[in-house]
Amino acid sequence: MAEPTSKRRMGRPAGGAFLVVSALAVLLLAPAALLAYAGPGAGFAFLSSFLALFLAFFYSLLAVVTWPFRFLYRLLRRRKAYRKARVKRVVIVGLDGMDPELAAKFMQEGKLPNLAKLRERGTFRPLATTCPPISPVAWSSFLTGVNPGKHNIYDFLARDSGTYLPYLSSAQVRNPKRSLKIGKYTLPLAKPQIKRLRKGIPFWHFLGEAGIFCSVIRVPITFPPEKFPGVLLSGMCVPDLQGSQGTFSFYSSRDFGPESHQGGMQIPLEKVGRSFVSYIPGPENPLLSGSKAGLRVPFSVQPDPAGQQAQIEVDGQRLHLRKGEYSEWVEVKFKAGLGIGVHGICHFYLKEVSPHLELYVSPVNIDPSKPALPISHPFSYSIYLSKLLGPYATLGLAEDTWALNEGVLDEGAFLEQCYLIHAERERMFFDALEKTSRGVCVCVFDITDRIQHMFWRYLNPSHPAAKAKTNGDRYAGVIEDLYKRMDEMVGRVLRQIGDGLLLVISDHGFKSFERGVNLNTWLCRNGYLALREGARGSGEWFKNVDWERTRAYALGLNGLYVNRKGRERFGTVPPGTETEDLKKELREKLQGLTDPQTGRLAIRAVFDSRIVFAGPYRENAPDLIVGYNEDYRAAWDSVTGKVTEAVFEDNRKAWSGDHCIDPRLVPGVLFCNQKVACDRPAIVDVAPTVLDLFGVKLPSHLDGKPWAFGLSSPHEG
């Protein structure tokens, strides 16, 4: 053993410094063998940091060694890729649902200086949307450059012609094909099967093949993520851990009545001593085949009524929440057994402490740092964003509109949730912008859609869902504030993009939704849809419908189907002339349908899918698309295939603005920092326009047409 070599006398530095100095002294002066190891703490710390440094060094070495070859390859490829490009970078900011009329109004009032600058120096136009004007349809046309007949998305939902039941139109998640059964457990031997139902090829694939880098953030209908030479984070239609499009949980210590919450679950809190216990519902156990019992994460809440706060213990974490406060993202692990778990994240919101304890838990999002399903391309991109920026919402429809609709969250809590999620999205977008100095950076922000859906009633005090004046005063400026914030963000983008081309677009505009039309009720009353003997209503999803006497039915937001023989399981209408005649008859009767209470026109137009769609998937479309008038929309019950008492009803839900109407009434916006020379720009034109800007040959199947710009000569790559 080595002898100490130093006999320096030390003073007595205070506290931590003394501790550190003493420890270092011992470490330096101790026998050599002891230097080899200093506890697992040190072991982990040093191993981890050395591992990081080693990996970094390894990557560096690899990068340095291969750099000349890669540089040469890239140089040649990029020179070729950008040779015909007229721009170095295109940035597309998607503001879902931004309305051109409102934007024009606020610009006129001087409230949107950055967007006004774009209008003055570049372009501001209405952007024609798709038929029907629904986000998944419009964004699918945006990214593929084709009409719905070629991308196969006509609504959020499609219907199974065998069962008449709906399914998510964009993706299907199924259990793995191969598994191993051991006792009660079924071990998956493969990944879950995720089938993309959207057809067509996104424009970033063509760009990637041409050597142009793209960052794509949260564009709707990009789940499951497709491989391409770039990075992508999936958006709308990414499910939560339960496999739904967002199921919140609401907990209360009071007895729940018979009412249930749409879009969420009511779960009682059980009193144990001074605390309450309950659970977060999770997915079905993937290891127990045939078991419908879902996994759960238990938690306990200890309320402090005097302090109007509560302490929550969940999955080894302790949260302190005051009334009306959200937690940060809480990581939860649903344990399936055999050491296998599914990771999710959720927010807790303490709604009430006394006299009853009430708690809201957001839908459990897929944890982006340990994704149970692929939500990005490459797979590690979601992990990268999570590690860099912290956990973030991954659910497609992350802003919990149902919770506000059902009164579980109030307006203030919903707004706070929206802006929390938006802040995450902004951070991702600006990171992507920084990483995409050349190429295309696309990001879609959903907040504009969600807030307008839920706060439109405050623009119109006579709306059936408008609340008392106090609330009206408080929230009257929410939409204006939203537009201002988007304008401020656009300003930051403008400052960052230099000479890049900026497109600010929306997929549709907005109108008030005051009256609902129960289309299935109308069909029933007019003899097109029949109920079983003795049934007064149909129940959800056509429960009591007598299909053998039914000729037409409505499902989804705008779709109307003929019960066609040979296509539907119990089809009654032969294809060909009879179907066409029925469609004609329905069109004639529905176009001009008037609301007897208001005397107003409820349906402006009914579109024949054979005329408005073209492409190999036209057969999957609804036979007719209903174009409602301003202030009208499909009633809530009609969307879910229900026959109700009245054809028309007031919409008293917080969801008070909508766009699922005649597409000509709800165009989106197009802002650009260049002059766009096109009389009637449409969302379907964006893909061909971007390809054209980079000089990539347009595939012949595209329906959109590239816009002309007042740009100078091709950009030198």
Added chain:
Amino acid sequence: MGVFLALVNSLLDLLFWPLRAADPIYGLAGISFVTGMAMVIVFRFTSNQKAIRRSKDRIQAHLLEVRLFQDQLGVVARAYVAILRWTFAYLRHSLKSLAIILLPTVFLLAQLDLRLSRVPLKPHDSFLLKAKFTQTMAPDRISLRLPKGLALSAPALHIPAEREVDWRIRAEKYGAFAPAVLVAGQEFTKEVVVSDDVTRLPAERVRAGILKWFVHPGEKPLPRDGPLEALEVKYQPRRMEIGPFRTHWLVPFLVFSLLSGFLVKTVLGIEM
């Protein structure tokens, strides 16, 4: 310090007592597991877990950044700088806890070294007792007094250049003995253990000094102003046998404590 060390020695003696006759690997495994767990838990409560996690996340993020944006040299270069920056931040956040853990760990290692690094003498074994002096001493001023059970097997060997005198001694029976080196009328004893058990084996008795005492806790130090610098008994080094492997005790200690630490870290979700 002496009382404290005596207390710790007794405590460790007590801990090892049930395992005295067993293969030392079992005792070592138990202590390693407990140490690993304890250290990780101490780390958990003395460190800024949030900051450590943030640092680790950032390191991972920038490593992924290098991979994801490998064609963009500017991004890659900035990522390397960030990796270095966050690695230092990570070490900085770990330092306080490491300092707290380091002292007891080194102390424990010294105690384990006292028991596990050497094999006790057996009857009929010969060994060297070395006396190291502060200055050259005349041979006639130095003598050795042996207790019953130990016998001199060769005359004393004086090495003036090294200021050292060596005696070759033979153990004749089991027991703990205290041969005394007499220097100019002063007596200095050194503990010698003849045993089959796993027991405390202080190989060296050194002059007083906190640090030296800290790493040689087996015996009371020699007086600071005395003529002797050290007394040493040459025991055979011990090698731990794990299956076909023979290794220094530090290796299994490292493996076992890391394993248990990793287990606790995973179960309790501790950031390290």
